[in-house]
Amino acid sequence: MINQLIGxxxxxxxxxxxxxxxxxxxxxxxxxxxxxxxCGETLEGACEAIWQFNKGIIDATYDLVPAVKxxxxxxxxxxxxxxxxxxxTCDYAKSKGLVIIGDIKRGDIGxxxxxxxxxxxxxxxxxxxxxxxxxxxxxxxxxxxGSDGVNPFLKVCREEKKGIFILVKTSNPSSGEFQDQKVGDxxxxxxxxxxxAQWGEDxxxxxxxxxxAVVGATYPEMGAALRKIMPKNYILVPGYGAQGGTGKDLAxxxxxxxxxxxxxxxRGIICAYNKAPYHEKFSPANFADASRAAVLDMKEDLxxxxxx
Amino acid sequence: MINQLIGxxxxxxxxxxxxxxxxxxxxxxxxxxxxxxxCGETLEGACEAIWQFNKGIIDATYDLVPAVKxxxxxxxxxxxxxxxxxxxTCDYAKSKGLVIIGDIKRGDIGxxxxxxxxxxxxxxxxxxxxxxxxxxxxxxxxxxxGSDGVNPFLKVCREEKKGIFILVKTSNPSSGEFQDQKVGDxxxxxxxxxxxAQWGEDxxxxxxxxxxAVVGATYPEMGAALRKIMPKNYILVPGYGAQGGTGKDLAxxxxxxxxxxxxxxxRGIICAYNKAPYHEKFSPANFADASRAAVLDMKEDLxxxxxx
Numbered sequence: 247m248i249n250q251l252i253g254x255x256x257x258x259x260x261x262x263x264x265x266x267x268x269x270x271x272x273x274x275x276x277x278x279x280x281x282x283x284x285c286g287e288t289l290e291g292a293c294e295a296i297w298q299f300n301k302g303i304i305d306a307t308y309d310l311v312p313a314v315k316x317x318x319x320x321x322x323x324x325x326x327x328x329x330x331x332x333x334x335t336c337d338y339a340k341s342k343g344l345v346i347i348g349d350i351k352r353g354d355i356g357x358x359x360x361x362x363x364x365x366x367x368x369x370x371x372x373x374x375x376x377x378x379x380x381x382x383x384x385x386x387x388x389x390x391x392g393s394d395g396v397n398p399f400l401k402v403c404r405e406e407k408k409g410i411f412i413l414v415k416t417s418n419p420s421s422g423e424f425q426d427q428k429v430g431d432x433x434x435x436x437x438x439x440x441x442x443a444q445w446g447e448d449x450x451x452x453x454x455x456x457x458x459a460v461v462g463a464t465y466p467e468m469g470a471a472l473r474k475i476m477p478k479n480y481i482l483v484p485g486y487g488a489q490g491g492t493g494k495d496l497a498x499x500x501x502x503x504x505x506x507x508x509x510x511x512x513r514g515i516i517c518a519y520n521k522a523p524y525h526e527k528f529s530p531a532n533f534a535d536a537s538r539a540a541v542l543d544m545k546e547d548l549x550x551x552x553x554x
Numbered sequence: 555m556i557n558q559l560i561g562x563x564x565x566x567x568x569x570x571x572x573x574x575x576x577x578x579x580x581x582x583x584x585x586x587x588x589x590x591x592x593c594g595e596t597l598e599g600a601c602e603a604i605w606q607f608n609k610g611i612i613d614a615t616y617d618l619v620p621a622v623k624x625x626x627x628x629x630x631x632x633x634x635x636x637x638x639x640x641x642x643t644c645d646y647a648k649s650k651g652l653v654i655i656g657d658i659k660r661g662d663i664g665x666x667x668x669x670x671x672x673x674x675x676x677x678x679x680x681x682x683x684x685x686x687x688x689x690x691x692x693x694x695x696x697x698x699x700g701s702d703g704v705n706p707f708l709k710v711c712r713e714e715k716k717g718i719f720i721l722v723k724t725s726n727p728s729s730g731e732f733q734d735q736k737v738g739d740x741x742x743x744x745x746x747x748x749x750x751a752q753w754g755e756d757x758x759x760x761x762x763x764x765x766x767a768v769v770g771a772t773y774p775e776m777g778a779a780l781r782k783i784m785p786k787n788y789i790l791v792p793g794y795g796a797q798g799g800t801g802k803d804l805a806x807x808x809x810x811x812x813x814x815x816x817x818x819x820x821r822g823i824i825c826a827y828n829k830a831p832y833h834e835k836f837s838p839a840n841f842a843d844a845s846r847a848a849v850l851d852m853k854e855d856l857x858x859x860x861x862x
Contacts, residue, residue, distance in 0.1 A: 270680065287680050289678075291680060322670065323672055323673035325637075326638050328673070328687065329634050352659070355792075361628050362630065365630050365631035370578075370600075374595055379597065379633025379634070379635075379636065395728075416698070417663065418702040420701040424742060425698065427737045429737060437732065438732060484663075
């Protein structure tokens with residue numbers, strides 16, 4: 247799957263992932279009106295509105311980008327209905343040829359991580375039958391519990407040829423509280439990064455490992471150090487756009503081959519229709535076209551990452 | 555809710571939580587046979603079998619224990635059907651007067667943690683209506699992202715009078731890889747524990763904070779140090795029984811008032827029917843009675859925690 251992701255990045259010339267992290271407040275009024283008319287002001291109605299929103303954005307961008315990253319929390323907040331929508335969104339995006347990165351940030355003791363790994367990336371057996379309950383290609387994993395919590399994901403990745411991105415240095419302002427604590431001269435995020443390199447070294451695609459890392463665009467200087475520690479691990483870079491990162495901040499995350507990183511934008515793309523400069527040109531009815539325009543602009547901006 | 559939890563612990567004289575972490579392989583054959591006959595060898599069939607298993611254990615133990623802790627991964631592995639069952643299990647246990655600790659180990663950047671917090675502990679608004687999608691009283695939270703990831707949970711806890719247990723030192727063998735790394739002389743888990751004490755200090759029940767910690771029974775010497783750092787924070791102690799902890803290991807987790815800790819047992823209780831010594835007395839048809847016997851024995855064993 248890492249080979250497929252890289253193939254799509256090259257083909258579409260866009261190391262971009264669209265973060266499908268919809269809040270109900272992001273959804274244009276006309277979609278909410280229609281959905282509430284059909285399903286009431288209920289959890290089903292909220293999910294129908296978000297479904298139409300997601301579908302519009304996927305339809306308008308799938309030919310431009312290699313992957314989408316649905317953030318499961320935004321679905322889980324609507325309970326069981328929301329999780330149905332999470333699966334429906336993943337399945338639909340996959341039907342359009344997109345690689346699915348489930349942003350689930352799971353991680354637990356061994357037997358429990360195994361349940362997450364089979365549920366999201368693998369298969370569960372019931373009697374004589376085998377099911378894939380959720381259908382992501384990659385998921386994000388929290389490393390706080392150490393190897394026990396990561397190994398079951400590695401096992402399933404190996405079996406299914408799928409992948410994970412392990413949280414190393416997150417994009418949020420307080421990520422340093424624990425991640426930047428120094429052991430001798432070495433911050434915790436570097437200790438995690440060394441483990442990521444190690445976990446990934448014998449589970450390789452053609453050029454990069456099935457095991458990647460999450461490093462926030464908001465910390466480019468750390469990105470440079472982490473790029474060196476994890477030369478064969480793809481870096482998923484959140485924090486571009488709404489969280490503050492720009493194209494030129496992203497240079498340190500890429501390797502000399504122009505690969506090695508994929509940059510996520512969520513609100514910058516999915517909420518483009520109500521943000522400058524797009525809100526002047528696009529009405530809420532054209533939210534999907536605004537998202538497409540934002541992807542095209544992001545693609546241009548990312549070229550600044552490669553300007554020497 | 556922390557007051558209610560402590561009230562129930564005192565009333566039932568049992569600082570015990572039953573971990574409802576069912577694998578399909580734990581479910582006695584007769585329940586699987588009936589469920590597969592009704593629903594087929596499907597995800598629905600698996601969930602029906604586990605539902606009958608959970609219901610039997612809840613019915614057999616609810617008068618003895620204050621709380622249950624469903625591990626959401628064990629449900630999530632069965633996809634949407636599994637998450638329906640998670641909610642059904644929580645709702646049923648609550649109807650029997652039990653406090654619900656959702657073992658979800660979530661944690662993300664601020665806006666995302668907020669979605670998890672409202673979805674599991676709070677309310678979401680759709681138009682004019684308000685819903686509680688999942689209905690736990692407490693959830694477990696992963697601290698790797700720092701305060702940004704925890705604050706939204708604190709906000710919802712304050713509004714809803716609910717609580718969280720933050721991972722400090724987990725029970726698994728490799729928990730030390732990152733958690734035990736020393737910053738100067740201070741291990742990371744102590745740095746997290748100090749933050750737990752701070753996060754919880756202005757969100758207090760009568761004697762203990764709404765904010766607790768997870769510290770594994772398998773590390774009693776660390777439990778003693780952490781008890782001192784977090785005197786007002788309840789400690790949820792996993793790792794008893796199947797993971798290796800015993801009653802006398804638990805003394806360090808309790809305060810002088812005999813309170814301050816609640817000990818989880820999962821497999822030791824829910825799989826009692828196929829483990830020594832219970833499998834000699836109880837058949838699989840009597841799995842629930844075996845669970846009850848295991849709870850009564852655990853209650854006795856925990857008294858060793860208080861022997862001076």
